[in-house]
Amino acid sequence: MEFATIKDVLFAAARRAGLTEFDVYCRIGKSLSLDAMKKEQNSFSASTAAGVSFRCAAGGHIGSASTESLTKEDLEDLVPRAVAASRVIDSDETPIFYDKKDEYVSLQKEAGDLPDVADLRRVALAMQEELFAQSALTTDASTTGASVSRVTVALANSNGITLSHTAENRYISAEAVVKKGNEAASAFAFSPSFKEGKTVVGKAVREATERLGAKGLPTGVYDVIFSPREMRTLLSAFSPIFSGKNALMGLSRLAGKEGTTIASECFTLFDDPFYPENTMKMPFDAEGVATRTKPLIEKGVLKTLLYDLATAKKAGVATTGNASRGVSEPVSISPYCLAVAPGNESEEELLARMGNGIYITELKGLHAGASAVTGDFSIESAGFLVENGKKTRAVKGFTVAGNFYDLLKSVAGVSDRAEMGFPGFFATAAPAVFCKGLSVACE
Amino acid sequence: MIEKRLLEELLDIAVSTGADFAEVFAEREHTEQIRLMEGKVESVKDHFLAGVGIRAFCGTKTYYASTADLTPAGLRACAATVAGALGEKSPFAHAVSLTPDALPKDTVQTFPADAETARKAEILREAGAGAYAVSDKIRQVVGTYVDVDRTFLVANTAGLCREGRKVRTRLAMQAMAANGEDTQSGFCGPGSGVGMEFFERISPRAVGEKAAREALVNLSAAYCPAGTMTVAIENGFGGVIFHEACGHSLEATSVGIGASEMAGKQGTLIANPKVTAVDDGTLPGAWGSIPMDDEGNAPRRTVLIENGVLKNYMIDRLGSRRMGMPMTGSSRRQDYRYEPTSRMTNTFIENGPDRNEDIIASMEYGLYAKSMGGGSVDPLTGAFNFSVREGYIVRNGKICEPVRGASLIGTGTEILKNIDMVGQNLETAEGMCGSSSGSIPTNVGQPLIRVAKITVGGR
Numbered sequence: 001m002e003f004a005t006i007k008d009v010l011f012a013a014a015r016r017a018g019l020t021e022f023d024v025y026c027r028i029g030k031s032l033s034l035d036a037m038k039k040e041q042n043s044f045s046a047s048t049a050a051g052v053s054f055r056c057a058a059g060g061h062i063g064s065a066s067t068e069s070l071t072k073e074d075l076e077d078l079v080p081r082a083v084a085a086s087r088v089i090d091s092d093e094t095p096i097f098y099d100k101k102d103e104y105v106s107l108q109k110e111a112g113d114l115p116d117v118a119d120l121r122r123v124a125l126a127m128q129e130e131l132f133a134q135s136a137l138t139t140d141a142s143t144t145g146a147s148v149s150r151v152t153v154a155l156a157n158s159n160g161i162t163l164s165h166t167a168e169n170r171y172i173s174a175e176a177v178v179k180k181g182n183e184a185a186s187a188f189a190f191s192p193s194f195k196e197g198k199t200v201v202g203k204a205v206r207e208a209t210e211r212l213g214a215k216g217l218p219t220g221v222y223d224v225i226f227s228p229r230e231m232r233t234l235l236s237a238f239s240p241i242f243s244g245k246n247a248l249m250g251l252s253r254l255a256g257k258e259g260t261t262i263a264s265e266c267f268t269l270f271d272d273p274f275y276p277e278n279t280m281k282m283p284f285d286a287e288g289v290a291t292r293t294k295p296l297i298e299k300g301v302l303k304t305l306l307y308d309l310a311t312a313k314k315a316g317v318a319t320t321g322n323a324s325r326g327v328s329e330p331v332s333i334s335p336y337c338l339a340v341a342p343g344n345e346s347e348e349e350l351l352a353r354m355g356n357g358i359y360i361t362e363l364k365g366l367h368a369g370a371s372a373v374t375g376d377f378s379i380e381s382a383g384f385l386v387e388n389g390k391k392t393r394a395v396k397g398f399t400v401a402g403n404f405y406d407l408l409k410s411v412a413g414v415s416d417r418a419e420m421g422f423p424g425f426f427a428t429a430a431p432a433v434f435c436k437g438l439s440v441a442c443e
Numbered sequence: 444m445i446e447k448r449l450l451e452e453l454l455d456i457a458v459s460t461g462a463d464f465a466e467v468f469a470e471r472e473h474t475e476q477i478r479l480m481e482g483k484v485e486s487v488k489d490h491f492l493a494g495v496g497i498r499a500f501c502g503t504k505t506y507y508a509s510t511a512d513l514t515p516a517g518l519r520a521c522a523a524t525v526a527g528a529l530g531e532k533s534p535f536a537h538a539v540s541l542t543p544d545a546l547p548k549d550t551v552q553t554f555p556a557d558a559e560t561a562r563k564a565e566i567l568r569e570a571g572a573g574a575y576a577v578s579d580k581i582r583q584v585v586g587t588y589v590d591v592d593r594t595f596l597v598a599n600t601a602g603l604c605r606e607g608r609k610v611r612t613r614l615a616m617q618a619m620a621a622n623g624e625d626t627q628s629g630f631c632g633p634g635s636g637v638g639m640e641f642f643e644r645i646s647p648r649a650v651g652e653k654a655a656r657e658a659l660v661n662l663s664a665a666y667c668p669a670g671t672m673t674v675a676i677e678n679g680f681g682g683v684i685f686h687e688a689c690g691h692s693l694e695a696t697s698v699g700i701g702a703s704e705m706a707g708k709q710g711t712l713i714a715n716p717k718v719t720a721v722d723d724g725t726l727p728g729a730w731g732s733i734p735m736d737d738e739g740n741a742p743r744r745t746v747l748i749e750n751g752v753l754k755n756y757m758i759d760r761l762g763s764r765r766m767g768m769p770m771t772g773s774s775r776r777q778d779y780r781y782e783p784t785s786r787m788t789n790t791f792i793e794n795g796p797d798r799n800e801d802i803i804a805s806m807e808y809g810l811y812a813k814s815m816g817g818g819s820v821d822p823l824t825g826a827f828n829f830s831v832r833e834g835y836i837v838r839n840g841k842i843c844e845p846v847r848g849a850s851l852i853g854t855g856t857e858i859l860k861n862i863d864m865v866g867q868n869l870e871t872a873e874g875m876c877g878s879s880s881g882s883i884p885t886n887v888g889q890p891l892i893r894v895a896k897i898t899v900g901g902r
Contacts, residue, residue, distance in 0.1 A: 037700070044528045045507040047780055048521075049494070064486075068511045069471075069493040085487035088477065088564040093485070117528045141702040141823075177702060177823060186702075186823050219670050249480060250583040253624060328474070328490035365828040367877075368817035369850045369900075373619060373628050378667075378850035378900040380819075380828035397826065399850055399900025401669065439902040441669030 001050070001070045003028070003154040003164060010054055013076045014158070017083065021097045022056035023157035025286060027327050031149035034120040038140045039128045041121055051327030054078040057095035058086040066328045096309040099159035102290035104283045105274060107165065115170070115194070120146040123194050127174055130201040137178035137209060141186075144201070146172045146194065153282075153425075161288040167280045169423045172197055176204035178212065185211035192279060192423060207361070210384075214394035216442040217385060223357035223412075224400065224438045225350055225386070228419040230363045231430035234377075235269075235338045237366040238404045239426075241375070242271075242296055243333040244305040244315055251373050253405055254305060262302045263408035266343055267433075269297040271306065271322070273336035277420045278427045282336055286325035291336065294320060297408075306333050324425075339429040343414035350413050350434050352389035358440065359384045359391055359432075360400065375404040381440075398442035402435075410436045444469045444606065445495070447541055449515055450598040453497060454539040456522035458600055460529040462499035462506065464760075466599040467522075468737060469495045470779045472591060475555060479567045479586035482575060487560065494779035499525045503764050507782040541604040546735050549728070551610050553639040555590035562639075563588050566614060566647045573651030574618040580662065581655050582626070583619040590638075597739030607734035611884055612641045613873065616651045620658035627664075627847065629657025630816075630832060634873035634884070637728040657814060657833050660845045667834060667849035667901030673809035674851065674894045675802050675837065680815045680872035682791050682887035684894075685720055687818040687827040688855040693747055694773070695762020695785040696879060697822035704825040704856055708753050714859035716751040717795045724772055724788030730873040731789040731886035738774040738783060745771045747790075748859075759785040777881020784880045791888030795865020799891045802864045804840040810849065810899055811835045811842050817874065825855035828900075850900035858894060866891035 003026050014022045028050040035042050052075060053066035063086025065078045127144035148170040156162040173190040187207035189200045226234065240246050247255035254262065263269075273282045273291035282291055287309050295303045307315065308323035308331060324334035351359065362382040370377035378401040384391035413434035420429040445453075450467055457465035476488040495518055496509040508524040510517055526532070555563075567588040574584040590612045598604040613634030619626050631653040635641040676684055689705070697703035705713070714720075724733045724742030733742045738760050746754050758766060759774035762785050775786035803811065811834065818829025831849040835842045853861075871888030 041504060043505040043507065043782070045509075045782055046524050046528070047509040049509070049511050049780060051511075062486075065489040065491075067491040067493075069491060069513065070511070071513075074491065074493075081489050084560060085489050088487060088560050089484050091480065091483045091485040139701070141700045184702075184704075184823050186821070249585075250619060250621065250626065251585075253626070328488060328492075330478075330486035330488060364821070364826075365817070365819040365830070365850075368819070368830040369828060371628065374626055376848045378830065378848050378902075380826065380850070380852045380900070397852065397854075397898065399669070399828075399852055399898065401666075401848065401850075401900050401902050439669055441898055441900045443671065443898075 006052055006070065006075060007156045009072055009075045010078065013079045014056060017079050019056045019058065021095060021158050022054065023097055023155060025053045025325055026154045027051050027151055029149060029151035032114060032117065032120060033145060033147035034117060034124050035143050035145035036124040036128045037143050042143065044117060053327050054082050056082050058083045061086045061089035062095045064330055093310045094313060096313065097157045097159055098161060098288040098309060104290050107281055107283055114148050114150060123172055123197060127172065127197040127201050130198050131174060131176060131205065134201060135178060135205045135209060137180055138205065139177045139179045141177040143175045155288055157288060163284045163288060165283055169279050170194065172200055174201045174204040176208040178208045180212050183212055187211065211394055214382060214396035216397045217395045218443055219441050221437050222440045223354050223436050225354060225357065225359045225432050225434045227359065227361050228430050228432055230360045231340060231433045232421045232428040233363045233366060235428045235430060237370040238372050239335055239338055240372040242306050242335060244307040245311045245333050247305055248311065248314060253375060254302060257302050258304060260302060261300045263297050263300040264411035265300045266414055267297060267300055267408060267411045268295060268341035270295050270339045270341065271335040272339050275337035275339055275420065275427065275429060278337050279423045280425050280427065282425055285321045285323040286331055287323040289319050289321040289323065291321040306335060308333050334426055336425065337427040337429060340414065340418065340431060340433065342416050342418045342431045344416055345413055347415045347432050350415050350432060351386055353413060354386060354434055355389055357386045358395065359386050377402060377404060398440050401439040407435050412436050444471065444596045447543065450604065451539045451541055453518055453522040454598065454600050455537045456519060457497055457499045457525045458537050459532055460526040461533050462501050462529055464500040464600050466498045466597065466738065467495065468595065468597055468779055470593065470595040472593040472778065473556065474591050475560065475563065476587060476589040477564050477567055479571050482571045482584065484564045492778060495521060496779040497522050497525050498782060499529060501529060503761060505761060505782065509780050539600050540602060541598055542602045543604040546605060546607065546741055549609065549636065549734055551638040554610060555592055555612065555638060558639045566642050570614055570616050570647040570651035573648030574616060574655040577652050577655035578620065578659055580620045580622060580659060581618050582621040584651065585617045587615045589613050599739065603739045605735055605739045609636065609734055610638050611636050611730060612638060614647055614650055616654040618654040618658045620662040622662055625662065627658050627661035629654045629661065632873065634730045635728060636730050636732045660833055661847045664845035664847040667846035667899060669899060669901040671896055671898050673806050674812055674897050674899065675806060675809065676812045676892050676894065678868045678870040678890050680874065680887060681812065682871065682889040683815050683818055683829050685792050685889060686787065686790055686887045687820045687829055688858045690787050690790050691820045692822040692825055692855050693756050695756055695758040695766060698756050699762040699765035703822040705753065711753055712751050713753045713856060714748050714751040715862050717865040718748055718751055718859060718862055719793040720748040721746055721793060722757055722787055722790045726789050729789050729886055730884050733788055736772045736774040737776050740770055740772040742788065743772045757785045757787060759783060775880060775883050777883055781880040786878060786880065786883055787876060787885045789871060789886035791869065791871055792865065792892065794867045794869045794890050797864040797866050799866040799868055802866055802891055802893045803837060803842060805864065805893065806837045806840060809837045811837050827855060828852045848901060852898050852900060858897060861895045861897065862892050863895045864893035
C-alpha cells in the first residue's frame with residue numbers, strides 16, 4: 001500500500017472520530033543480504049517490511065498506536081486504539097503538531113534498482129577468495145557478506161504537512177577468524193563501497209592476526225587513546241546525555257550546563273543529519289521540523305542539548321529538530337550523526353605525545369557496563385600497549401573504568417582523521433581520541 | 444492464521460528450485476507497553492505486528508525471505524524470492540502434505556487483552572509510588588509495564604503444522620537517587636510467562652521499593668577497587684555469569700561452525716564437578732519458557748553440564764545438520780524478520796553441595812555481588828563481561844561496605860573451573876537476550892556461588 005493511500009484511510013477515519021489534531025508516520029523498506037563461508041554462499045535473506053503509527057491529541061493528551069499489518073481494517077483500528085491510549089496518559093506534556101512551513105534541505109533522490117542476489121553473491125564470494133589468499137591462518141569460520149536496503153520515511157499531519165524521504169544503505173563486510181595453534185582471534189571490517197572488498201578483507205585479517213598472542217597487563221592508571229571505532233562506541237552509549245528531555249528529568253548531568261565548559265578545549269562535537277559519508281541522511285524530523293547541523297560541544301563549551309517540540313516548550317527554547325520515532329515507539333529525542341571534529345595531529349603524533357599508555361581497539365558490553373545516567377563505565381577492553389610512543393604488544397582481558405563526564409574534560413588530543421561507523425538514521429563518526437588517566441584492572 | 448492449502452502451496456514454491464527442506468513461519472503479536480516518569484504515565488505503546496518468514500535449506504545453505512504483505516499474492520512472492528535465490532525451477536513437481544497437530548497449551552488465567560489499560564497503568568503508578576516513598580533522595584523513577592501476546596505458526600515440508608501462543612508480562616522499575624550532582628540508579632524488573640495474574644502474585648509497590656533501595660546503596664558506596672579477587676555471586680540474575688560465560692558458547696550458532704571455545708568438548712570435564720547446568724524451556728509459566736520452538740519442536744529440558752562434564756549443546760535445525768546431532772527444541776527468534784537460530788530459554792546452574800553461609804564465611808577478602816546487570820561474550824574466545832549492580836566488599840567472612848561501578852571479566856573455560864563453591868538457594872530471574880536472531884526473553888538462574896578468582900573492573 002502506498003503512503004498516499006495509508007494517509008487517506010487514516011485521515012478519513014480520524015475525522016470521522018471527530019479528531020482535529022493528528023499525524024501519520026510510516027516506514028516502508030526492503031533489504032537483501034547474503035553471506036558466504038568456506039568459499040561458498042552460506043545464507044541469503046530478503047525482507048519487505050512496512051509499519052504505520054498514528055498519533056492524535058485527545059482530552060489534552062497524546063495517544064498513539066501502530067501496526068505492521070496494513071489492511072484497511074487494521075489501519076482504521078489505529079484511531080480508536082490511539083484515543084484509548086491517550087486516556088491513561090497523565091503527564092503534563094502538551095500535544096503539539098507542527099504547523100510551520102520549513103525549508104527542507106533537498107537531497108538527491110535514490111533511484112533505480114537495488115543490486116540483486118547475483119551481485120551480492122559475486123561480491124561476497126570474491127571476498128572469500130581474498131580471505132584465504134591473504135593469510136594461511138584464516139579458518140573456515142570466517143564469513144564475508146554484502147547487504148543492501150532502502151527505506152522510505154513518510155509523515156503527514158492535520159496541519160497540512162506531508163513529507164517523504166527515501167534513503168539507501170549498502171555495505172560489504174568481512175569477519176576474519178584466524179587460528180594459530182590453539183589460539184583463535186577474530187576481527188570485523190566493513191565498507192559502504194562494493195569495490196573495497198580487498199581492502200575490507202585486508203583490514204579484518206590484519207586486525208584479527210594482530211590480536212593473536214595478546215596478554216594481560218598490570219592493574220593501574222593509564223593514559224589511553226581510543227581508536228576511532230571505540231570512540232564511536234563510547235559516543236553511542238552516552239548519546240542519551242545530550243537529550244534535553246533527559247536533562248529535564250534528571251537523567252543527564254548536562255542539565256543547565258548550556259554555555260559552560262564541559263569538555264577539553266580540543267573537543268568539538270556536532271550533530272549532523274547531513275554527514276557526508278552517511279547515506280542515511282534525514283531532512284526532517286519525526287514531527288516534520290527541518291533538520292540542521294549544529295555543534296553540541298564547541299571547543300569544550302556545551303552549545304545546546306537536543307529537543308523535540310514538547311521538550312523545547314517545557315525548557316523555553318526552540319526545537320532542534322531532533323524528534324525521533326520508530327514505527328512502534330512513541331516520539332523521543334535522538335541525534336542523527338554524532339561527529340567528533342578531527343584535530344591537527346596524526347595518530348602517530350598522538351601516540352608519540354602519549355609516550356606510554358594503551359591504544360584501545362575493542363570495548364565490549366557497554367549496554368551493561370556503561371550508565372548514561374551516572375556517566376560511569378567499567379568495560380571489557382583490548383588493544384595495544386604503547387611504550388615510548390610505539391605500539392609494542394597486543395593486550396586483552398582488562399577493564400577500562402572511568403566516568404564519561406570526566407573523560408570529556410580529560411581529552412588531551414584528537415587525531416586528524418575521522419571515521420564513520422555503520423550508516424544509519426543514528427550514526428557516529430570520530431577520530432582517535434587521547435584521554436588522560438583511566439583506571440585499568442587486570443592482573 | 445494461513446489456510447492449510449496456501450501453506451502447502453508456499454512450501455511447494457519454496458522447494459521448487461532444488462531445496463531439500465522448506466518452512467513457513469507466520470506470526471501475529473500484540474504489545475502494550477506503558478511508561479512512567481516522575482510518577483506519571485508518559486506514553487503508551489500499543490503495537491500490532493504481523494508477518495511471515497519463509498526459509499529453505501539446501502544442505503547447510505539457507506535462503507530466507509520475510510514479508511509483512513500477508514495477501515496470498517504477497518506470500519507467493521515471498522516464497523518465490525526464496526526459490527529464486529536458490530536457482531532455476533526444477534522440472535520435478537512437489538506436493539507437500541501437512542498434518543496439523545497441537546502441543547499442550549500454556550495455562551493463562553487472564554489474557555492481557557482482557558484487562559483494561561487503566562488497570563495496567565495503575566500497577567505502574569503503584570510501583571512508582573513505592574519507589575518515591577523509600578527516601579526523599581529518590582529524585583526520578585522510570586517505570587515500564589509491558590505485556591506481549593504472541594501467536595505463531597510453523598509449517599514445513601516434513602508435514603509439520605503447529606500453532607503456539609505465548610503470553611508474557613513484566614514490570615521494570617529504575618530508580619535514581621541523587622546527592623548533589625552524584626546520581627546513582629537501582630533496578631528491579633520481575634517478569635513472567637503468564638497473564639495478568641502475575642501482578643497478583645507480586646507486589647508492584649515492593650518492586651519500586653527494591654529499585655529505590657538499590658539506588659540508595661549505590662549512592663552511599665565508594666568505587667569498587669580494581670584487581671583480581673574472590674567473588675561470591677548471589678542467586679537469581681547472578682546466573683547471568685553462566686549465560687554469558689558458557690551459555691552462548693554452547694549454542695549451535697557458534698559451535699556448528701567451529702567458532703566456539705566449547706566445540707568438540709562434549710564428554711570432557713569443562714567445569715568444577717560441583718557445577719550442573721540446565722536449559723529448560725518447559726518450566727510452567729516461566730518468562731523464558733516456550734510452547735514450542737520457532738521451528739515447531741516441543742520444548743525440552745537439556746542438561747548442558749553434569750557434574751562438570753559437558754553433556755550437550757543447544758541445537759536448532761541448521762545446527763543439527765552442521766553438527767550431525769539431534770535438535771533440542773532451542774530454535775528462537777525475535778520475530779518473523781529474523782531467521783531463527785539456537786538460543787537459550789531458562790538456563791541455570793542447579794543447587795550444589797555448599798551451605799550459603801559457608802560461602803561468605805570462607806572469604807578472607809573479596810566481593811559479594813548481590814545483584815547483577817547484563818553482559819556479553821565472544822563465543823570464539825569465551826571472553827565475557829558483565830556488570831555488578833549492587834556489590835559489597837567481604838572481609839574476614841563478613842559482608843562489609845557497599846561498592847559501586849564494578850564489572851567482572853574472564854573467559855568461560857577459566858571461570859567454569861574457578862566456580863569452587865555452589866550454594867543451595869537456586870532462583871531464576873528474567874532478562875532479554877540479544878543475538879543474531881534478535882532480542883528474546885530468557886531466564887537466568889543459580890544459587891549463591893563462589894568464584895575463587897576473577898578480574899574485577901573498578902577504580
